[in-house]
Amino acid sequence: MLKTLLLTSCLVFFSSFQEKELPNTAVQSQVYICKSTSAKRYHLKKSCRGLNACTHDIIAVSLAKARNTYSRTLCKWED
Ligand SMILES: [Zn+2]
Numbered sequence: 001m002l003k004t005l006l007l008t009s010c011l012v013f014f015s016s017f018q019e020k021e022l023p024n025t026a027v028q029s030q031v032y033i034c035k036s037t038s039a040k041r042y043h044l045k046k047s048c049r050g051l052n053a054c055t056h057d058i059i060a061v062s063l064a065k066a067r068n069t070y071s072r073t074l075c076k077w078e079d
Contacts (some may be wrong), residue, residue: 032058033064042066042077050075 033043034054042063044052051058066072 006034012054028061030060031063031072032060033066033070033072040072042070043075044078048075049076053066 031044032046032051033039033042034051034056036054036056041050046058
């Protein structure tokens with residue numbers, strides 16, 4: 001009886017542990033880029049300090065577009 005109880009609580013603990021340990025697989029599809037020709041990065045947050053220096057328009061684009069169309073790499077402040 002005690003063994004069953006322990007096993008059950010162990011399983012409950014394990015499954016909640018697993019849930020917590022799962023990486024955040026929700027891939028952010030929208031990123032922000034500075035529409036400057038000299039900018040080479042994309043940003044996950046519009047408030048990123050890497051965007052503070054941007055004097056051009058900041059636009060939201062899809063991650064794929066930022067990487068492929070604009071050839072941007074992830075901002076060094078966010079990796
Ligand atoms: Zn950034």
